[in-house]
Each structure stands twice: as structure tokens, then as C-alpha cells.
Amino acid sequence: MSELEILHCLAYAVDFARYWEPPDEEDLIFVRPEVIAALRPIAQALLDSPHTAWWAEPADLLNQNLVEKRNPIYGWSDLPLRIYRAEDGLEQWRAEALDNERQFLEYQIEDPDRHIGGEWWSIPFANGTTETTRARDGIGALGVILEEDSSSNEARVQPVRIYGAPRIYEITGPQDWANLVDTYPLPVPASRRSVWYDTTGEYRDWFIPDWLSVSADYDAVHLTMMAYLTTPGVAIPLSANSGATVLAGWDPDATFWLRSNNITVDDDPSG
Structure with missing residues (x-):
């Protein structure tokens, strides 16, 4: 298979990822032991392919791109593809996350x-x-x-330039994600109670990273392709906190920039 064919197959699975509802019939089929055994040689053949040799690599800082998808209802955004200051947004995000958690706790108290x-x-x-x-x-x-x-299948792409020596936290698998959450924990047991029960089948004391705190030590966080295949959608136990976490909503090879001091736009957008 060509690299494009492999990525198109992966894209099909990625498009169906969901962390807010229970597994469907196909999901349940694919976790049967006999199905796993039948698929294992195929998975190994893919991992042995030269086209997937880079899947465990860290962020490629010489080759990063912004992507904007065309909204099927509203069309293209009027705003240019550019880098915005993230620090103030993270403070607002944290305040809203805490407010959201308090609101869901009230819901839970009113009707457990x-x-x-x-x-x-x-x-x-x-x-x-x-x-x-x-x-x-x-x-x-x-x-x-x-x-x-x-x-959408329509997108605008703009290369970005990374300069200096950004501090990037690499997520290569479940343990890296657990370590990140353990080090910068933000408890969200009430707001994630129902949705993460649906996807994991477990009621846990849930945690996510406190991204504002993460940004004090790291400029960006990168999820490797292999980490995407091994980490999302499952309950990952924590060691420094009594609870668990779920990696949800990430795209393969995504790098989220928490600070804007090492990244700038490059050329004009290309469609």
C-alpha cells in the first residue's frame, strides 16, 4: 500500500472517533479476541512498512502547517490564518472549566x-x-x-515557522498522558461523569491537564501518530492523583501551541 492509501484508511477510522457516547456494534466486534487475533498480522505489516516509520517521531519543527476547514454552513472564515496570543485565552479557559465543573456538580447534587x-x-x-x-x-x-x-473536505493550509527552542511535551503513549495529567491536574469528575462513562463504561474521579499550568513549563504539546493509536478513548489510571483521565478530541500528529512566542505564519494561505 502507498502512504496515501494507508493514511486514507486511518482517516476513515479517525473520522468516526467519538468520546461522548457508548461503543456501537462495530466497535464491539473489533474488541473480540478472535477479531483482534485476525487483525494483528495486518497491523504488524503496516507498522513494518517504511511509510509508517515516522509514526513514533516527535513534532517535525521544520514542517508545520495551520489548517482551516471550510464550514459547510457559514463558508470560509473572514479572519486570516494567523497566530494569536494564547496566554490570555488559557486563563479564560481555566475559569470557564472551573465554572462548568461547579455547574455540573450542582446538577449532580440535585439529581444524582x-x-x-x-x-x-x-x-x-x-x-x-x-x-x-x-x-x-x-x-x-x-x-x-x-x-x-x-x-469538510475543503481546507486552506498555511505553513508556519518555528524559531528558537520551544519546549515541547511529547505524548508517545498512555503513560506520557498520565504523567502530564498527574503533574498538572485539573479535577473534572462532575462535568465528565456521564460522557466519559459512556465511552469507557467507568465512573471515575476524572482529571484533565490544567493547560494554564502546563503553559508555564511548555510552549506546546505534541501527540505522536503511535500515541493516537494507543491512547484515546480509554480510562487511563493516575498514580499521583486518585482517579483517571481520558485523552479525547486530539487529531493524529497534532501539536497544540500553548504559547505564541516560538511560532509565526509563513507564506500566504494555499487552498
Whole structure:
């Protein structure tokens, strides 16, 4: 298989990722022991391919791109693809996350058996944070095709330039994610109670990273391709905190920039 064919197969699975509802019939089929055994040789053949040799690599700082998808309802954004200051947005994100948790705790106190949806992601979803991915020769920016719950097949791409020596936290698997959450914990047991029970089948004291605190020590966080295949959607136990966490809402090879001091736009957008 060519690299593009492999990535298109991966893109199909990525597009169906969801962390806010129970597994469907196909999900349950793919976790059967006999199905896993049948698929294992195929997975090993893919991992042995030269086209996947880079899947465990850290962020490619010489080859990062911004990607904007065309909104199917509103069309293209009027705002240019550019880098915005993230620090103020992270402070606002943290305040809103704490308010959201308090609100869901009130819901839980009023009706302990109430099942209510809410925020399910664990990305730094804040004003000013920038998500970039690498580009591959002959394929282009991975963010165009590898997007969870994809909204559009039309995209604008703009290369970015990374300068200096950014401090990047690399997530290579579940333990790296657990270590990040353990080091910078933000408890969200009420707001994630229902949605993460749906996806994991467990009620836990849930935690996500406190991204404002993370930004004090790191400029960006990168999820490797291999980490994407091994980490999302499962309950990952913590060691320094009594509870667990879920990596949810990340795209493969995504780098989230928590600070804007090492990144700038490069050329004009290309469509």
C-alpha cells in the first residue's frame, strides 16, 4: 500500500472517533479476541512498512502547517490564518472549566442519577491556542485528512515557522498522558461523569491537564501518530492523583501551541 492509501484508511477510522457516547456494534466486534487475533498480522505489516516509520517521531519543527476547514454552513472564515496570543485565552479557559465543573456538580447534587452530556474533550480548547500538523511529501498537511469528526473536505493550509527552542511535551503513549495529567491536574469528575462513562463504561474521579499550568513549563504539546493509536478513548489510571483521565478530541500528529512566542505564519494561505 502507498502512504496515501494507508493514511486514507486511518482517516476513515479517525473520522468516526467519538468520546461522548457508548461503543456501537462495530466497535464491539473489533474488541473480540478472535477479531483482534485476525487483525494483528495486518497491523504488524503496516507498522513494518517504511511509510509508517515516522509514526513514533516527535513534532517535525521544520514542517508545520495551520489548517482551516471550510464550514459547510457559514463558508470560509473572514479572519486570516494567523497566530494569536494564547496566554490570555488559557486563563479564560481555566475559569470557564472551573465554572462548568461547579455547574455540573450542582446538577449532580440535585439529581444524582441524572445522565447529562457536556464537554467531553481534553484538548486545550482556548482562544488563541494554535493546532498544527506536519506535511508529508506528495500528500500535504496531515490536518487536511486526519481530523476527528471531520466537517469538510475543503481546507486552506498555511505553513508556519518555528524559531528558537520551544519546549515541547511529547505524548508517545498512555503513560506520557498520565504523567502530564498527574503533574498538572485539573479535577473534572462532575462535568465528565456521564460522557466519559459512556465511552469507557467507568465512573471515575476524572482529571484533565490544567493547560494554564502546563503553559508555564511548555510552549506546546505534541501527540505522536503511535500515541493516537494507543491512547484515546480509554480510562487511563493516575498514580499521583486518585482517579483517571481520558485523552479525547486530539487529531493524529497534532501539536497544540500553548504559547505564541516560538511560532509565526509563513507564506500566504494555499487552498
